[in-house]
Amino acid sequence: MSDLSEQGVGKPVRRKEDFRFITGNGHYTDDISRPHQTHGYFLRSPHAHAKIRSIDTKAVLAAPGVLAIFTGKDIAADKLGGLICGWTVHSKDGSAMKVGPHPVLALDTVRYVGDHVALVVAETHEEAKSAAELIEVDYEELPAIVSLADCEKPGAPQVHPEAPHNICFEWELGNKAETEAAFARATKVVKIDLVNNRLIPNAMEPRAAIGEYDKGTGGYTLHTTSQNPHVARLVLSAFVGVAPEHKLRVIAPDVGGGFGSKIFIYAEETACVWAAAKVGRPIKWTAERSESFMSDAHGRDHLSHAELALDANGKILGLRVKTIANLGAYLSTFSAAVPTYLYGTLLSGQYDIPAIYVEVDGVYTHTAPVDAYRGAGRPEATFLIERIVETAARETGLDPAEFRRRNFIRAFPHQTPVIMNYDAGNYDASLDKAMEIADVKGFAVRKAEAARRGKLRGLGYSTYIEACGIAPSAAVGSLGAGVGLWESAEVRVNPTGNVEVLTGSHSHGQGHETTFAQLVSSRLGIPIDQIEIVHGDTDKVQFGMGTYGSRSGAVGMSAIVKALDKVEAKAKKIAAHLMEAAVEDVVFQEGRFTVQGTDKSLAWAEVTLAAYTAHGFPSSEIEPGLKETSFYDPSNFTFPAGCHICEVEIDPETGVLDIANFVAVDDFGTIINPMIVEGQVHGGIAQGVGQALLELGVYDNDSGQLVTGSFMDYCMPRADNVPSFRLGFTKTECPSNPLGMKGCGEAGAIASPPAIINAITDALGIRDIEMPATPARIWKAIQSSRPRAAAE
Structure with a gap:
């Protein structure tokens, strides 16, 4: 060119890197083979909660090809630290969050199905995997708690003795007194209970690691599937104690998708790089897909109750929210920040809300750790505010677009009641353009035509905002971040x-x-x-x-x-x-x-x-x-915003849904490459479609077993689940960076779920439906509403 x-x-411009990817010449961690390389395999807990009475490894060491086996006691003997959470959150009473230990390999207790028990190192992957089956672990099975609704109740099984009632923190944000006063003078209060479903990330490339030790220099090298190799090096050196920072090299080569799940420092990469010095040869581990389902950090998983105070003209006076957020069995690298400072700070949305008060209980359960997944807190906030705003519009008899306009922020900069100071935006422009592209004016005609065919048609809006950049360092440091950003x-x-x-x-x-x-x-x-x-x-x-x-x-x-x-x-x-x-x-x-x-x-x-x-x-x-x-170091977050509109058509006899039209209009500020930005939006919406209609991580309430442990039971979106999206852009430049950029990678996953659910509830004439809105759930909702409709 x-x-x-x-x-x-x-x-x-067409992507430079695509040539090597589409011709099979990428260099992923699993493509790399080091001289004299061995292979690692992790024995994982079959129980959600159990004491480890003993581990017998005699038969393993005699198995073909086996070089070594390591347990939590071996790591403890080397005085290595456990895995850490890099963000500290304080409860409303000022106390620090209650942190249970997170050993690299379990010491005396396993706390979820898939917890790491031992590492077997052998000449081949097959030999390591076969040998792991010979390990005899004497478990004393204990009661487990996986239900988010029940984990805080008296008598519930305890995940960590350090966290009574399974509560890691009871966090708050906003002014409670001002919010109560706003509700006291309201003419109408709208209430809603919401579930933000648990998601299991599935990047195309599973996680992988190669640990290597050079006896001559005393240096370690870790090849890993990481989104932030320098942070991995910092944590492994300064906190875990694998090696001095100047003696540890971390390489993240081509990585096949991350979406948040590869930000974190995991047990596998930690154990492999540590054990390489013990074995004296490189150790390679690549996750099988079933391992990824069990042990990759999961996303979302909230229970929330929200209330919106309105005056007689449909103006929002106040918002109060109570959320229970699942953290899983251990705190992951950024998990404490996700349901707090990445969630509560965005609950103002695009709206001029004078008073907001949010409480979040971060709780432990006997499930895989929950951490950032594409959007990280922002999708949960947008889902809540856009669902309750839609509900308020319907209950007040206002058109959903008009209700939003009535409450939009129009003067910038705008200080919200929940920390964020929005620097620039034009929310009317995005809404106007989205409505034009979606032909909202013609929706009534399309709805009537669908009814003649026996179909139900609905329209849903989502006017979202997110905070990107996660900076400046001074600001995030004051909120508990352990690093500068x-x-x-x-x-x-x-x-x-x-x-x-x-x-x-x-x-x-x-x-x-x-x-x-x-x-x-x-x-x-x-x-x-x-x-x-x-x-x-x-x-x-x-x-x-x-x-x-x-x-x-x-x-x-x-x-x-x-x-x-x-x-x-x-x-x-x-x-x-x-x-x-x-x-x-x-x-x-x-x-x-x-x-x-x-x-x-x-x-x-x-x-x-x-x-x-x-x-x-x-x-x-x-x-x-x-x-x-x-x-x-930026002077502020950036605030991408926009409007997504979804139009759905539903077959009432089967509950099968078709996304007839999906429009996304986003304000990303300056755009460097529109083709790449469009691809990012497409991918984000596809993930949002997955959350809204298909994906749900489920654990059995009695045994704590992961029910959705494979693609047979966990449904990812396919080509026929997503429509041909229509995109548009508006532009207000960000004043807090020299390029005027805002960020585009997460917007689709943030904005699309509420747009889809708002469209479904509009089509069915119901108040709410839980995600994922599968055909079975839609059909049940239709059946439940028919007697009431007939009576009316």
């Missing part, structure tokens, strides 16, 4: 003018190798095939915070901008020296340095070569070379 005008910012970038210009960009952001499907290169191409005036984006290796990139929370553009690319500013400033000095001009007279545009008012000019490559030949540089002013680094 030689035409620079077609590959810069704002152009739909800036991002780093290093721009290395080679003598011939091509460029390497080292970024702390990690790409696992987002297209960074293309979009980041587009940004550099626009700034430096060079083709994107002369730009290399380097990420995912802690020995190459000094430090970075990884990719999650739709932060790669707003934070990661802003760090690149700051580094490019420094590169350009130095290059201008060099050009000025070469052309014997004042620096302030040098202009850099479209890859050339020009002295204003003269015919003197130099091409980019001429200046970059001069940077390294350094002939005649005034030593006090210009150092040789052209390489600059930046650490960028």
Whole structure:
């Protein structure tokens, strides 16, 4: 591609990285084989809750190919720490959250089906797996609790003795007194009870790890499927104690999808890199899909009661919410933040709500840990506010769009009652455009036509907002984050003018190798095939915070901008020296340095070569070379927003639903590559369709067994479950970063579930239906409403 005008910012450039992916030349962790490599297999608990009386490993050590077996006692003997939660939350009484220990391998108790009991290392995967079946574990089975509704009740089985009544924290946000006063003067109060269903992430590439130890240098290397390799290195060194940070290299090569579930530091990668030094050979582990179902961190899983106070004109006066949030058996890396600061802070939505008060009980159950999954707290908040707003519109007799308009925020910046300060937005514009594309005016005609065919048709809105970037560091630090949430970038210009960009952001499907290169191409005036984006290796990139929370553009690319500013400033000095001009007279545009008012000019490559030949540089002013680094910490979150409209048609005889029309209009601020953004929105909506209609993680209440432990029982969306989405964009630039970007990766998964459920309840004329709204649930809802309809 030689035409620079077609590959810069704002152009739909085809992804550079796709060639190697679609031709089978990607480099994933499981593709890597290290010399003298062995294989690891984890014995997992078959019980949801049990004491480990003893573990007999004699038969295992005699099995073919077995090199070693490790249990929790071996790790304890090395004085390794357990896995940590990197975000501290305090209860409303000021006490710190109650944290139960999370050992890498269980010591004396297992707490969910799939908990890690032992690691077998053998010459092959098959030998390790077969040998694991020979381990004799004497379990004393104990009562388990998996029900979110019952886990806090007196007499419920306890997950951790450190957390009485299974309560990790009782958190609050907002002003309770002001909210109570708002309800006292309300003319109408709308109430709703909601379930946000448990989801099991299923990235195309299962998690994998290769641990390696170099006896000569004392260095460890971990290849892993991680969204943030630097944080993994920090946790494994500073908290778990596997190795000093400078002796641990973490490499996250090509990663086949993450969606949050690969942010966390897991037991498997920890055990593999630690055990490699014990065995003296590399240890490789790749999850089987059944292991992923059991042990990957799950998502969502809330029970909520919400109340909305209205005046006589349909204006919202106040909102109060009580949520019980499932944390699973252990606190995962970011789990405490998800149902608190990533959830409660977004409950104002797009609405000017004067008073909000939210209480969240974070509770333990004998289930897999629950942590961030695409959107992380924002989907739960949007689902709650958009469901209760829709319900309020219907109960007041107002058109749902009109009810929303009546309550939209219109003046910016806007300080919500729940911490967030929205910096910019135009919510009417997104709603208007979505209604136009969806042809809302023609819906009544389509509904009548569907009725003539015996079908039910409904329309649902979702006007969402999310907080992206998860920064600034000072702000998140005051809220309990254990790390800063800036991002780093290093721009290395080679003598011939091509460029390497080292970024702390990690790409696992987002297209960074293309979009980041587009940004550099626009700034430096060079083709994107002369730009290399380097990420995912802690020995190459000094430090970075990884990719999650739709932060790669707003934070990661802003760090690149700051580094490019420094590169350009130095290059201008060099050009000025070469052309014997004042620096302030040098202009850099479209890859050339020009002295204003003269015919003197130099091409980019001429200046970059001069940077390294350094002939005649005034030593006090210009150092040789052209390489600059930046650490960028934003001044605020970013706030993408928009409107999604879903139109459904339902067969009342079977409950089968068809999404007849789905429109998404989003405000992402500046867009670097519209084609990639559209792909991100498509993927997010597909995941939202999965949550709304198909996916549900289920544990048996009596045994604690995972009932939905395979694709036979856990239904992922397929091509025929999703429609051809119609997209649109509006734009208000974000004022808190130099590119005006807001983030796009999570929006589809955040906005779509309430739009779909609002459409279904509109079609059926009912108040609520639990997700996933399967044909069976829809059919039952229809049957339940028929006697009442007949009586009316």
